[in-house]
Each structure stands twice: as structure tokens, then as C-alpha cells.
Amino acid sequence: MSDSAAPLEHVVEALLFLATEPVSTAELAEACEASEAEVDRAIDLLGEVLSEGRRGLVLREVGGGWTLATDPAAESAARRLLAKPRTPPLTQAQAETLSIVAYLQPVSRPEIARIRGVSSESAVSTLHERGLIEESGRSRFGAVVYRTTPLFERLFGLTGLDALPDPAQFDPTPEDERELRERLLRAGEQRATT
Amino acid sequence: MSDSAAPLEHVVEALLFLATEPVSTAELAEACEASEAEVDRAIDLLGEVLSEGRRGLVLREVGGGWTLATDPAAESAARRLLAKPRTPPLTQAQAETLSIVAYLQPVSRPEIARIRGVSSESAVSTLHERGLIEESGRSRFGAVVYRTTPLFERLFGLTGLDALPDPAQFDPTPEDERELRERLLRAGEQRATT
């Protein structure tokens, strides 16, 4: 063992805390530079400390490896903490992406990128992660298409999609009769070439 | 408290395990449906169990909230397991630039360059890439201004920006300052007479 001072079960606990997937005894042994028998003993000790009801975390054996999980008793508190909608102010990229999805839905990532003139991967994933947009199938060309969610309507105080404000007052050429989608794509292409 | 069976410190430990960002006392209290005083007590209890050297995990107060981290004793095993290289230390230029951003935020590149006396482009971009600073808008003159990120507070173990020491403590004593001034003055006079 290389981290000489620390008992092996402490190091194992730290490793399981950091790992996103279950870790096998062999992998633990290699990382700790210890034998598998030593790791087994450490796992036993740890399992005793982290058995249900003893602490907030429990040691579990799943899928051929070891992992830490939260005690089921904490579930409702976890839901209250984590299921709260996150609503920091939207960045320019997020607001643009969201407005495209809101007004054109369903709309695909490539279309969003063409209209904005830049790849919009990170704005799309943030909006998706925050539950403002969701996947709603695939386009003719096989690309995932997006639409807004009921959470979106709630956070924007909208009674429905038909309550979205008319963009006319912000429209530089409101007299243009063409369809909104076509106009946005055209403007995006022009921006891309300048 | 709603999860009647489990002691609050167990629930708090579980919440901190699940959350990917530091969680404030107020947020914990809301999620646990407990008072902040109760959460404070639970944090005290948890902090005792999770103090350095006691287990594999430690409780830390950083970036305006509470979070769990691995004990430094497990660092090398963790890097072997996750195949993660050690984060490189900051270069002198990066550390100086970061200290200017930390104390003067929001601050623009030209301001940083003025204080350091050299252009600091590459230090700014490296700090930006490493997620320690981020853009926070534009100055009156249109220059991008920077601020530090929550990751900065976490990596530097700061409870918040107000935990930075008063920079005046690094200033020379009045005697040193007077002497420095006299030396400069003498040099200037000699130059003027040559």
C-alpha cells in the first residue's frame, strides 16, 4: 500500500466515492497497490461501518463490483433538494436556442445551429438538463427533434404555447410575408457567410 | 423532519453525497424540512466523523456551502484508479493573474496587463480553460471582464470570496515603503544630473 498512513478501508471508501461505476475487487487492489485479500478485508470492515441505518451511505455489491449509495431513508429529502427546478438567468445562447425551439417546435439541432450560425450543443444540453426542452422524436433525416416541456410553460408563466408573445415588435422586417422558419434559416445562412 | 427514522446527520451526509455542487445550510434545511439550527448541529456531528484521517471522506466548507471530498491520503490511489494525471500547479503568471481577478473582479484583460506590466493573454486563456475564471460581461469600454468561478473556490478550499485574506497584509511596512521611495528618488536624481 502506498498511501502508508491511511488504513486501506479509508482509501477504498474514497475510491468508491469518486467512481461513477461499481469497482471490482481486482481494480481496487491495483489502485491501492494491495493484494485482493487485503482489499477483501477492507471491504468487510467498510461494509460494517456502512451498513443500512449506520450512516447516510451504504456499501452495495452490484454488477460485479462495489459501490456507495445513499441510505433509502434520505430519498424524500434528496428529491426535495435535487428536483427543485434550477432557474439561473439564461445566457444569450440559451435564450436564442430556447426561442427557436419554442417558436418552431419541433426543431432539430442542425436547424438550431444553422439559424444561430454556431454549433449550439452546450445550450441544447443545458436546456435539456434543466427540463426546459425535451426530445420529441426524429426528423425525416433521422436527427433528434426538440420541443418545449410543461415545465417551460410553468417557468415562463404561459398558459400554453399559443400564449407565446408575437415576435412582431422585435422583428426588423415585419412586412416579410414568408414563413418564420424559412426567414430564420435564411438570416442564419447570411450571418454565417459574413 | 420527515424521514423520521434517520438521524439528520445521516440524511445530510446522503444529500452531500448526491449533490455535485456545495450545498448551503439553508438549502439543506429546506430539503430536510428542518431548522437551520438543527442542520448546524447535524453538520457539527458529521464534521466530527468526517474529519481528516478519520475515514476516507472529509466534510469541507467551500464555495458558500458544504461538500464531501476524499481525504488527501487517498489521492495517489484515486489518481491510479481514475487514470487522472495530477493537476499541474499554477505558473507564476497564472497565479498573479488569478489573484488580480480574485481581488478586483470583475476585471478586464487590459487592467490585468496594466497591473502585471506585461500582456497576460496566455495566462487568462489557460485559467479560463481550466475553469478557474469565466467571462462576466463587458466593461464600459467594451472589453470582456472576468470573475472567478465556483470551481475556483472549491479547488482553493475557500468558503467564499470573503475568505480571501486582505491583500493589504502583503503590503510592505511604512518604513520599507519609505526606504523604497527614497531609493527610487535617488536613482531619479542621479539620472537627471547625468
Place this chain on the structure above:
Amino acid sequence: MQASDLDLDLDAFSGPFDLLLALVLREELSLAEVALGEIVVAYVEHLDREGDLDLEAATEFLVLIASLLELKSRLLLPAPEEDDEPLLGPEEAADELLARMLEYRRYRAAAGHLAELFGTGRRYLYRSAPPPPELRRASLDAARHVYEPASLAEALGGLLRTPPRPDTSHIRPTVSLERRLGVLRELLRRGSAFDFDDAFGSEDRLTQAVTIFALLEMHKRGEATWEQDETFGPIRVTAR
């Protein structure tokens, strides 16, 4: 390489650049005796050998050499007349310099403190695994009206706007000294002499000016010489 490590072999001094700086600052070596041009040449030659340009180091060098030049120009030029535009007196100059040094010192010291914190802080590792999705899903009940719908219409309006084509008329082709040096050397390789007007008379003024600079540089390095018998007469450039 840091600019301070640059090795110098000058008439008045031989050794690393930072030692030269130290001697000048301690006034053990008079700047009047040091040919700053030679330092620049040494640095440019060093860059040539090195091949790639370290921006940080180059910047540091420029700052150092610029301050030396400023110092030297003050040494060499006569003190300004009384009623000239008011320059900073020695006292004000010292104060200003002092204020700047103190400001920089403060952040340099704070940087040391931060680097220490970082050294300790980076040994703690944090969990980055996201919580299970079923715990994360935002609940509709907890959602409140926080965003303004008009912001969406506004963002969309912005996307309908097409930018005017940028005006590029002010952009002029750049002329590099390096390239002009190349052209001159090539001309001198082909014949050992040429007439400036014949070779460059049809170029624009900027190119002509930079070419003259390049000639000056070559003259200094002993690569070429030139003569002009009368003002505005033809210029004859000869290889040496």
C-alpha cells in the same frame, strides 16, 4: 526560455541578460555604454535559432528592452527646457513608479498565497457523478414563473436580423520587414548590385518605406551598402 536567460556577448558586457539588468539598476554599469541594438539583434538571432516563438517570453523581453530604451533616452537627451510641457519631476516620477510597484507587489504576494492554497486544495477530490435521474427530474409543482416570455420574442427578433457586410476598405495589406529582407537578399544574390527605383519604384509607399528599413538593417549587419550621388538621385545598392 525566459528573456532573462538570454546570453549576451556585447562590447561593454558579457553574461546573461538579467545580470545586465541588475547591474544597470544598481547603477554599476552605465546604460550609455551598452548598445541596446546589439541586445535586440542577439535576441532576434536567438529566436531564429529556436524556431518557435514563446509569446510569454517575447513579451517579457519587449517590456524589459522598452524600459531600458526609455531609461537610456532620458540619459542621452538633454533635460527639457523649463517651459516645455510639464514632465513629471523626479519626485512625482518616483511616486508614480512606487505606486505601480506596490500595486504589483501586492498581487504578486497574494498570488503566492493562492498558489499555496491551490497546492493544498488540489489534493481533495470531489465526486462528479451526477445524481440518479429519477431523483433529479424537476418537479412541476415546485416551479414558479421566473422568466419573462418577452425575452423569447426578443431573442427571436435578434435572430431575424442580418448584419450589414463589414466595411473592409480600411484594411491594408501588411508589409513585413522579414519578407522585405528576403526580397533584398534574393535580388543581391542574383546580381551583386541593383538600382532601388528600378527594383521598387512601382511599389506603394508603405512597401517602399519598409524596404528602406530593411536596407538600413542590412547595412547595419554589414550585408549591403548603398550610395546616392545627389538628393532624390538614383540609389545604387551593392552587396558587401
